[in-house]
Amino acid sequence: MADAANQIPDRIPIDLVVNGVRRTLDLVPWTTLLDALRDHLELTGTKKGCDHGQCGACTVLVDGRRVNSCLTLAVMKDGAEITTIEGLASDGALHPLQQAFIDHDAFQCGYCTPGQICSAAGLLAEGHAKNADEIRELMSGNLCRCGGYPNIVAAIQQAMGRP
Amino acid sequence: MINFQYSRATDVADAILLLAAHPGAKLIAGGTNLIDLMKENVEQPSRLIDISRLPLRKIEETADGGLRIGALVPNSDLAYHPLVEQRYPLLASAILAGASAQLRNMASVGGNLMQRTRCAYFYDTATPCNKQTPGSGCSAIDGRNRNHAILGTSASCIATNPSDMSVALAALGALVHIAGPSGERAMALTDFHRLPGDTPHIDTDLGTGEIITAIELPPRGFAHNYSYLKIRDRLSYAFALVSVAAALELEGDTISEARVALGGVAHKPWRSLEAETALRGQAATTDRFSRAADLLLRGATASSHNRFKIELARRAIVRTLTQAASATPQSQAHKKIA
Numbered sequence: 001m002a003d004a005a006n007q008i009p010d011r012i013p014i015d016l017v018v019n020g021v022r023r024t025l026d027l028v029p030w031t032t033l034l035d036a037l038r039d040h041l042e043l044t045g046t047k048k049g050c051d052h053g054q055c056g057a058c059t060v061l062v063d064g065r066r067v068n069s070c071l072t073l074a075v076m077k078d079g080a081e082i083t084t085i086e087g088l089a090s091d092g093a094l095h096p097l098q099q100a101f102i103d104h105d106a107f108q109c110g111y112c113t114p115g116q117i118c119s120a121a122g123l124l125a126e127g128h129a130k131n132a133d134e135i136r137e138l139m140s141g142n143l144c145r146c147g148g149y150p151n152i153v154a155a156i157q158q159a160m161g162r163p
Numbered sequence: 164m165i166n167f168q169y170s171r172a173t174d175v176a177d178a179i180l181l182l183a184a185h186p187g188a189k190l191i192a193g194g195t196n197l198i199d200l201m202k203e204n205v206e207q208p209s210r211l212i213d214i215s216r217l218p219l220r221k222i223e224e225t226a227d228g229g230l231r232i233g234a235l236v237p238n239s240d241l242a243y244h245p246l247v248e249q250r251y252p253l254l255a256s257a258i259l260a261g262a263s264a265q266l267r268n269m270a271s272v273g274g275n276l277m278q279r280t281r282c283a284y285f286y287d288t289a290t291p292c293n294k295q296t297p298g299s300g301c302s303a304i305d306g307r308n309r310n311h312a313i314l315g316t317s318a319s320c321i322a323t324n325p326s327d328m329s330v331a332l333a334a335l336g337a338l339v340h341i342a343g344p345s346g347e348r349a350m351a352l353t354d355f356h357r358l359p360g361d362t363p364h365i366d367t368d369l370g371t372g373e374i375i376t377a378i379e380l381p382p383r384g385f386a387h388n389y390s391y392l393k394i395r396d397r398l399s400y401a402f403a404l405v406s407v408a409a410a411l412e413l414e415g416d417t418i419s420e421a422r423v424a425l426g427g428v429a430h431k432p433w434r435s436l437e438a439e440t441a442l443r444g445q446a447a448t449t450d451r452f453s454r455a456a457d458l459l460l461r462g463a464t465a466s467s468h469n470r471f472k473i474e475l476a477r478r479a480i481v482r483t484l485t486q487a488a489s490a491t492p493q494s495q496a497h498k499k500i501a
């Protein structure tokens with residue numbers, strides 16, 4: 001049975017745990033995780049830069065791993081735990097990476113910052129970066145149009161507790 | 164993005180049934196290439212068959228001492244797997260040279276093999292492209308072709324295959340395991356991707372209705388003398404202009420086995436058995452490496468903007484073989500080329 005070209009698909013029920021809170025949504029299949037977060041859950045901290053995997057502004061953690069939410073379909077993540085920039089602070093205390101970004105002045109316009117911080121949280125969890133060169137390489141998926149790279153690397157080094 | 168239906172496959176047999184039942188459907192794994200192309204209307208599947216939950220995520224040793232890698236293993240898990248780091252560091256290095264940490268977390272092994280060219284005209288539905296619409300013409304041949312192929316091109320298409328992983332897999336002699344309506348089969352990775360010929364819309368020899376289930380590496384891993392060198396317009400997060408995977412076995416100073424595969428220069432990872440034969444039994448010297456480079460690049464032809472690639476590839480081949488022979492592989496973090 002071929003799929004009729006103009007048949008509108010049903011909305012699909014989706015369960016996500018976003019920043020520790022269970023959320024249920026009914027979404028059309030082409031809703032990206034990024035659009036689900038921003039447009040359906042009103043979590044606009046996660047940014048849309050390129051919408052094509054080329055900038056990292058949309059980086060979130062899915063089951064603890066950093067991914068580009070613009071190239072992820074929400075329906076494919078049914079049942080997953082999502083952490084966005086809004087979910088990093090706990091009990092009013094900033095996440096060490098958030099504090100480090102402030103301490104090192106690691107942003108100017110701030111547009112890339114939520115993606116940078118979520119990506120850095122993924123990097124710390126992965127544990128493969130041990131020095132500045134490795135931080136730079138493993139953070140290359142996050143562009144900063146303001147060119148804040150030296151301060152971003154310094155902030156991550158502080159949070160990592162390594163020179 | 165266009166509208167489409169969505170199904171979640173429960174196992175490999177179910178995925179094959181769904182593909183057979185829905186002729187306009189496509190499989191989706193990590194989504195990093197397919198969703199990108201769907202946003203540009205280049206791919207317009209009527210249905211996505213989600214295979215991301217299929218049990219194809221294992222990395223297992225085979226009876227003969229090789230490795231079998233499930234098609235859904237994320238690129239990053241493969242690159243950092245202890246057995247891959249120890250026995251197949253060339254593969255780990257090539258994967259880590261590609262994309263970004265986020266994308267490698269998402270991208271699957273099967274999807275990486277199936278990723279489509281980054282030719283800008285292929286991505287643009289407003290320009291003629293034989294890969295997109297067979298018979299419409301190739302905009303790159305007389306257009307912007309700086310990133311395009313220098314080997315194995317045709318009058319219909321001069322696109323390159325953008326995968327880094329596939330270049331290492333070609334050098335290592337990997338096998339691709341496939342399942343389909345008529346059972347299972349395996350083929351050499353070097354036979355999997357096709358040259359464009361007059362059918363550039365067909366990238367690979369995967370049949371309609373078939374699914375990649377695994378990749379198998381033979382026991383020989385070249386863990387001592389290897390290097391993956393990727394030359395690109397910026398130091399990270401960019402596709403290759405030219406890349407080289409080199410793997411050697413040495414007895415003293417004499418080469419007993421040699422593999423060289425090139426990326427960014429053709430519609431498939433490029434190997435030359437003649438070049439490899441010419442290295443075997445010879446001393447590991449710059450002269451020999453230059454001779455191998457000549458053989459690998461025999462018949463190379465440039466378009467208007469990519470003539471530099473021929474000399475770039477020649478030098479990169481010599482450099483990568485030198486790195487491999489001296490057991491000083493290119494680092495993917497410290498970017499200085501040794």
Ligand SMILES: Cc1cc2nc3c(=O)[nH]c(=O)nc-3n(C[C@H](O)[C@H](O)[C@H](O)COP(=O)(O)OP(=O)(O)OC[C@H]3O[C@@H](n4cnc5c(N)ncnc54)[C@H](O)[C@@H]3O)c2cc1C
Pocket residue numbers: 052053054189190191192193194195196197198199214234260261262263266269270271272273274275276277278325326327328373374375376400401402403
């Ligand atoms: C900004 C950016 C930069 C990148 N840079 C690089 C780079 O430098 N080097 C590099 O090598 N790659 C790079 N990539 C490409 C990336 O590696 C691929 O997009 C990824 O490997 C595709 O895997 P996936 O699982 O996401 O595939 P998907 O997008 O899910 O699928 C891609 C195709 O494969 C098919 N498919 C998937 N799984 C199977 C299967 N098991 N059997 C049969 N067919 C299947 C799908 O139907 C689809 O046609 C980059 C991508 C982006 C967006």
Ligand code: SF4
Pocket residue numbers: 280282283284285291292293294295300301302303304319320321322363
């Ligand atoms: S090189 Fe190939 S992919 Fe690019 S425009 Fe020509 S036919 Fe299309």
Ligand code: FES
Pocket residue numbers: 047048049050051052053054055056057058059068069070071
């Ligand atoms: S918005 Fe997702 S990578 Fe740019």
Ligand code: FES
Pocket residue numbers: 106107108109110111112113143144145146147148
């Ligand atoms: S702070 Fe402006 S883009 Fe990074």
